[in-house]
Amino acid sequence: MKKQLKFKLLAIALISILATIGIGCDRLFTKPFQLPASAKQEPWPIQTGLRAAILRSNIPTVNRVVLVPDEATFLAAIQKWNLKGNWPILIEDKKYTPMFLQRFQPEEIVRLPSIKQQLPKNQKLQQLMLNASAAAWNATDTQTLKAQWTQLGWEPPGVVITSENDPALSAAVALAAAHGQPLVFLEGNFGKPNDTLNNTQWKSLQLAVTKAVESTGYFYSQLADPIDTITIVRQLAVKYQSPEKPEEQLAVTDGLGRHPNGERWAAVGWIYGSEVRSIYQAMCAIFLDSETAMLYDSYPKEGNWGKYEMEAAASGLKTIGLNVEVVQKPESSLEKWRSLASKPWTFDLILMNSKGYPKSFQVGNGDASVEDIPKLLFPAAIHMIHSWSAAAPDDKNTVAGRWLENGAYAYIGSVNEPFLSAFIPPKLMVDRLKRGSPFLIAARQLESPPWKVATIGDPLMSIAKPRPRIPPTQQPM
Incomplete structure (x- = not known):
């Protein structure tokens, strides 16, 4: 009896100490990477963002940057990542x-x-990539990686799909490793970034992507199950022909991740391009935090345009610590835009509403051209309410193409005339961001049928408060 009493007193003392230093009993008796039961009551976009946040809080960012000369050295270097940093x-x-x-x-x-x-090449390259992504989780291959995830209580929030023959393959390894996602391969020709898939090509891509996700063995068919995002890291077409109206083009990133009836089961992001740029985009999404924002409002205050005002969004961003600059009518004008664009921008986040075409955009009282898009001193995530801006994102003489060429690492824009209602009003988008929804998901009409807004970048990237870093001395290479 005395032993039982002594054990109880020790247990009470231990719980008291843990509470004092900020470790709750739920952390003591649950797996460290497991989503808390309370979080599972949240909408699926918030759950997805919370899972990404769990990794940010459990795996430190080391305050160093490693620069390598080539892709083989990159794949060797990334195998030094681990659960300590x-x-x-x-x-x-x-x-x-x-x-x-x-x-x-x-x-x-x-x-x-x-x-x-x-x-x-071929199977040996795939194995190298899989092993490199597993190393970040202190595992050696796909089998030990799954066992490690199970032990830690980790459920992957998405799947990364790439091709062993694509220059962006190393970016896929990084995104799989950093976000704890299965890495799978999709070979074949699905067009170039500026292309439009016909109906046959589109159905082939849909089936291939779904099979690639199925091959992971994780549940994916409902929202709020483990797999709620797809990151495609390889070349493919940005558009596909609408099955109902062949003269219209829909966004591939909005059409994928859906059942045959159009019901969504995942949100999709897309990274493509050279080894250098695709890795840059991945590293920006994984490691950069947001501190500054530009909100440029070219719309009138009346009618439906007024729903897309920026003041409420600016207030929301300020509550999560961002320094925000707002430009709106009557200040927004072609003269004002060109004045702002005359020097490189240092904004982490750019939200803009406009009207226009692939190579021009209205900035208030006139149209700016692609040449008026500013240089970027810092990498930026961009949401552009505008028709046609992403119709040919691999062409630097178009709006999306120039932003990406200048250093945008995430971009949301339309591939065709979408109508204003295709876009989420800035206030609602920021409300979602504040609750933890990732950037590309927060910008989407989540319950609409497939439509025309393309999402370029990492679908797990969030607009979050800066995370602490540990000094390099704490985590040697």
Whole structure:
């Protein structure tokens, strides 16, 4: 009896100590990467954002940037990531690397020499990629990775789909590793980024993507089950022909992740392009925090246009710590825009409403051209309420193409004339961001049938308060 009493007193003392230092009993007796039961009452976009936040809080960011000369060295370097800390790794170039370094401001920059090896091909390359993504979780391969996730209580929030023959393959490894997602492969020709898929090609892509997700073995068919996002990291077409109106084009990233009846089961993001740019976009999404925002409102205050005003959104962003600049009528004008665009921008987040075409956009009392898009000093995530801006995102002489060329790492815009209601009003979008919804998901009409808004970037990237970093001395390479 005395032993039982002594044990009870020790247990009470332990619980008291844990409470004093801020560790609740639920953390003591649950798996560290498990979504709390209370969070499962939240809408699925919030659950998805919370799962990404769990990783940010459990795996420290090391205050260093590693620069490598080539892709083989990148895949070797990323295998140093582990559960004690991750850090940005870039293939060094003269354009995107300086932008990232300017924004991240690392305590330490490490330049690695080339390992002077050719990447293997086919199955051996796939195995190298899978093992590299597993290493971040202190695992050695796909089998031990799944066991590690089970032990930690981790359920993947999405799937990363790439091709062993695509230049963006290393970005796929990084996104799978950083967000704890299965990495799967999709080979075949599904068009180039500016293309439009016909109905046969579209059905082929839909089936192939669904089969790729199914191959992971995780539940995916309902929202709020483990797999709620798809990140496609490879070349494919941005548009497909509408089955009902062949003269109209719909966004591939809105049409994927749906059942045959159009019901959504996942939200989709897309990264494509060169090794350098795709890795840059992935590293920005994984490691950069948001501190500044530009909200540019070119719409009148009357009628439906008034629903897309920016003041309420600005107030919401300020509550999560962002410094916000708002430009609205009567201040917004072509003269004002060109004045603002005359120097490089340092905004992390850019929300803009406009009207126009693939190569022009209204900024108040006149149309700006692609040449009026500002240079970016810092990487930026951009939401553009505007017709046609993403009709040809791989063409730098179009609106989306120029923003991406200038260093945007996430972009939301339309591939066709979408009508104003295709876009979420800025206030509602910011309300979702404040609750933790990832950026690309917060911008979507989530219950509408497939439509025309494309989402380029990592679908798990959030607009969140800056996270703490640990010094490089605490996590040697």
